[in-house]
Amino acid sequence: MSFFPIAHRKPGFITGVALTLGMTVILSFTSTASGAPGDPARGKKIYKGLCIQCHGVKGDGNGVAAPALMEKPANFTDPKTWQMGDEAFYIHVIRRGRKIMPAFWDVIDPQQIRDVLSYERTFLKK
Ligand code: HEC
Numbered sequence: 001m002s003f004f005p006i007a008h009r010k011p012g013f014i015t016g017v018a019l020t021l022g023m024t025v026i027l028s029f030t031s032t033a034s035g036a037p038g039d040p041a042r043g044k045k046i047y048k049g050l051c052i053q054c055h056g057v058k059g060d061g062n063g064v065a066a067p068a069l070m071e072k073p074a075n076f077t078d079p080k081t082w083q084m085g086d087e088a089f090y091i092h093v094i095r096r097g098r099k100i101m102p103a104f105w106d107v108i109d110p111q112q113i114r115d116v117l118s119y120e121r122t123f124l125k126k
Contacts, residue, residue, distance in 0.1 A: 036111060038118030046108060046116040059123030071100050076123035090117055 047055075056063040059076035066073055074081045084090075094113050097103035104113065 036114070038111075038114035038116070040115070040119040040122050042112070043115035043117065043119030046112055047119050050104065050107065051116065051120070055120070059120060069100060073101070076120045077125050079124065082121070082124060087117075 052063055053065040054063040054069065054073040055061055055076065056066065056073070060078075061073040061075040063073060076082075091110075091113055093101060094117065095103065095105040108116070
């Protein structure tokens with residue numbers, strides 16, 4: 001009889017449980033937390049599906065829907081578009097919308113928002 005019955009278990013079992021829990025925590029963290037950088041290749045697919053109609057094939061704000069809009073969609077080739085705020089500002093605009101820019105918080109997840117944002121940044125003329 002021991003005060004620490006757990007010590008009599010096979011060490012492999014305890015290590016296995018600890019590793020599994022650790023991996024679960026790490027995996028769920030990387031998929032939801034703001035740490036992972038955006039992937040422009042994945043962002044391009046999202047852009048073509050959801051953003052291109054307004055922001056345009058070239059990211060210049062001249063999408064097919066643009067003439068019908070009361071406000072011109074942001075021109076991603078213009079440095080001024082990227083001087084409005086920090087990364088959190090742009091994430092917020094995509095999540096919540098701004099003026100006639102629609103909100104996407106319930107359409108794409110936080111990782112997809114970073115992906116599409118990183119793709120939009122590739123339009124900026126260097
Ligand atoms: C219905 C047309 C429309 C669609 C679709 C659209 N946008 Fe926009 N977007 C706009 C307009 C208009 C603005 C300018 C808003 C403003 O004046 O602040 C804008 C601005 C932006 C800005 C710059 C921030 C700003 O306030 O100017 C970002 C970043 C952006 N959009 C990302 C996206 C992304 C990502 C998608 C697709 C997931 C998307 N937009 C889809 C119309 C659209």
